[in-house]
Amino acid sequence: MRKAEIKITVELDENNVPDNILWESTDAATQDQVPVKSMMLALWDHNYKNAMRIDLWTKDMPVDEMKRFFYETLQTMGDSFLRATGEKLIVEDLRDYCAHFADKMGITQQ
Structure with missing residues (x-):
């Protein structure tokens, strides 16, 4: 193994x-x-x-980087959840929330 x-x-x-x-x-x-x-x-x-x-x-973790880290983590959790479950509709909801989160935190989406 x-x-x-x-x-x-x-x-x-x-x-x-x-x-x-x-x-x-x-x-x-x-x-x-x-x-x-x-x-x-x-x-x-x-x-x-x-x-x-x-x-x-x-x-010394900057707050703006922490906001970005949370945003990136939420996005990649959606990727992982989709791969693990195939639940496309709820992942679309999570993506919508991520866009809302980015907007509220002033994060530029890439």
């Missing part, structure tokens, strides 16, 4: 606030640690039928 590993390293300040978030993967083109400013990790617990989440961002 083939295995892949994803490693996330969080460097904290004296108040346990993330200073740096680094990630690396055995399947990445490079084995270097890649710095990021924010992350969202969601895992499904089949036994308890609930989502487990870790949402972290560094203290």
Whole structure:
């Protein structure tokens, strides 16, 4: 059986606030640690039928980038949901909401 590993390293300040978030993967083109400013990790617990989440961002994550990060995450969640379920109509609703979110947050859609 083939295995892949994803490693996330969080460097904290004296108040346990993330200073740096680094990630690396055995399947990445490079084995270097890649710095990021924010992350969202969601895992499904089949036994308890609930989502487990870790949402972290560094203290120097700009608010405008956080808004964009949420917008991009919502969009890609729609992509994933469509691939997983084939539910086109509800994904269209999510896309409509994403456009509304972008408008309200002043995000230029690309």
